[in-house]
Amino acid sequence: MKKILIDEEFCKGCGLCAEACPKKLLKIGRKLNKQGYPLVEIDEAGQEKCISCALCARICPDVAIKVNKSDD
Numbered sequence: 001m002k003k004i005l006i007d008e009e010f011c012k013g014c015g016l017c018a019e020a021c022p023k024k025l026l027k028i029g030r031k032l033n034k035q036g037y038p039l040v041e042i043d044e045a046g047q048e049k050c051i052s053c054a055l056c057a058r059i060c061p062d063v064a065i066k067v068n069k070s071d072d
């Protein structure tokens with residue numbers, strides 16, 4: 001199961017989560033959401049390396065990230 005779920009319509013591409021991630025797993029990509037904001041992304045390798053610390057979710061001003069802490 002994915003550890004990081006990004007709500008594409010809430011993300012505004014501010015990059016705060018990318019700065020906060022201690023593992024540097026998040027980055028602003030090229031894909032735009034409906035409002036025209038570039039979306040933050042995490043790839044499959046990043047999903048596996050994620051330590052579920054939730055710093056990204058806590059810093060997001062738009063509550064666009066959910067962290068799944070279970071291992072299943």
Ligand code: SF4
Pocket residue numbers: 006010011012013014015016017018040059060061062063064065
């Ligand atoms: S902090 Fe939130 S709004 Fe900003 S880039 Fe990350 S997910 Fe998007």
Ligand code: SF4
Pocket residue numbers: 004020021022023024025026049050051052053054055056057067
């Ligand atoms: S939960 Fe922690 S390690 Fe995982 S993406 Fe967010 S800040 Fe990075």
